[in-house]
Amino acid sequence: MVHKIIEWSLRNRWIVLLLATGLFVWGIFAVKQNPIDAIPDLSENQVIVYTEWMGRSPQLIEDQVTYPLVTNLQGLPKIKYVRGSSMFGMSFIYVIFEDDVDVYWARERVLERLSTIGNTLPEGATPQLGPDGTGVGHVLWYTLDAPEMDLGEQRAIQDWYVKFALQNVPGVSEIASFGGFEKEYQIAVDPNKLLYYRLSIPEVIAAVRGNNNESGGRKFERSDIGYIIKTSGYLKSLDEISNIPIKNQNGTAIKVSDVATVQMSGETRLGIFDQDGEGERVGGIVVMRYGENAAAVIDRVKVKMKEVSKGLPAGVKFDIVYDRGELIQESVDSITTTLIEEMIVVSLVVIVFLFHWRSAVSIIIQIPITIATSFILLNAFDISSNIMSLTGIALAIGVIVDNGIVMSENAYKHLAERYESWQAAQQKSKML
Incomplete structure (x- = not known):
């Protein structure tokens, strides 16, 4: 069977070259479509x-x-x-x-x-x-460089502006915020005053909730104009919360300010985020969606950051503290350099040992065709280009050319023996 394939290939060299060219072009297209990451996703x-x-x-x-x-x-x-x-x-x-x-x-x-x-x-x-x-979906970490702004305002910008803008980037699953203070209204109740006024904490909670809502009415027409009736009851300041009545005792309204202290503060934190020992920072983590191309997602996020920067307050800018894109680029460059060096060394070895340029070219041309074709299989099995897969390709270069070297050397040897026997036959015929 193998002999028939070899014989057919030798008799139809142009068809073999066309097939090889088609595989090479398809492989180049597969290289561009293959997802690129620094590390394999084994989660x-x-x-x-x-x-x-x-x-x-x-x-x-x-x-x-x-x-x-x-x-x-x-x-x-x-x-x-x-x-x-x-x-x-x-x-x-x-x-x-x-x-x-x-x-x-x-x-x-x-x-x-x-x-x-x-x-x-x-x-x-x-x-x-x-x-x-996935477990390796954290592709980009950034902080807000805002030295003139307090941590509460930075966290508000991150949660209500930056986060929503970056979440719209294709391939981004989540923007996880960290650092700073999440602003909130706090009502610190004095238990002694509750006992004095004979009130309970559920009564205080019910009063605040009942006074922090809106309700709508029906529409009525007057002079052929329709008016929509609604009440605006959302709390907007500390004073409005302080003046909420809780209960009426002996004709006197007991307000929130009578039993508690109302203040603006931050939610209780379990930790802080310090950058380079220079103080706390506010920022976010870009979580990549499952199965996306890490390099492409990072590039799209960076482009979006440039757009978002135009709407940030004066003096506020992004500071990228972790960028897997740099690791991806370094990994790909390192493996690419290794592949090129190995291809050059293998080519020189083939030329030196065979010392026959047609045989050397037939072997060397296998390297780019095989590498390009391997990316077709990587895409077929959903494997990204990472350190592991690219290193496997680099290690396999020797195996790729090994068969070609053995076959070429064997063919060269047999042809040389046939040529020597033919020359001997020619000399014998002349002598006769």
Whole structure:
């Protein structure tokens, strides 16, 4: 069979050259389409379910949130196992699916099950799905360089302007904010004053909630003009909160300011983000969507950052603290340089040992064609161009040319022997 293939290839050299050229062109196109990353994504095919129930202990979270979710999420189709983790005020469930399961199909199955078990959880505990990213999806970290602005204002810019703008970039799953203070209105209740006025904390909460809403009425017409009736009741300042009446005692309204102190502050933090020992910073983490091209996503985010920078306050700019794009470029450049060096060395070795340019060219031309064709298979098996895959190609160059060298040397040897026998026959015939 092999002899017939070789014989057919020798008799149809132009067809073989056309096929090789077609594979090379297809391989070049595959190289441009292949996702590029620095490291291979070996994370498990998982869906994360997180639940916030602030102020509760880990044991209470475990008993009333984590355990019910874990037991109910088991039994999903094509599932391997379910992991649960409980901490102060937070519950995390990791649903691990089979490797060949589509991640979005898995998320749909988890959402279907969550819709049936939400009523069994405590009030205020609502499970949500995590971003559709992977364990290596953190492709870019940035901070806001704003030396003249306090941390609360920086966090407000990050949460209400920068985050929403960058989340619209194709391929971005989430922008996770970190650092600074999340502004909030705080009502610090004095327990002694509550006892004095015979009030309770639920009464204070109910009064604040009842005075922080809007309601609408119907439309009425007057002089052929329609007017829409509504009430504007959202709280807009500290004074408005302080003047909310809680209860009427003996004809006197007990206000929030009588039993509590109202202030603007930041939410309680569990840590800080310090950059280079120069103080706290506010920023965000760009989480790449599952299966996206890391290099392309990073480039699109950087372009979007230039647009967003035009709307930032004076003196505020982006400072990129981690950029996987640089690691990707360095990795690709390093492997590319290695490939070129190996191709040159192999070519020189082939030319020196065979000392026959046609044989050397037939062997050397296999290297770019085989490398380009290998990217067709990488795309077919959904493998990105990373350190591992490119290093495998670099190590395989010797194997690529090994067969060609052996075959060419063997053919050259047999042809030389036939030529010598032919010359001997010619000389013998002349002597006769």
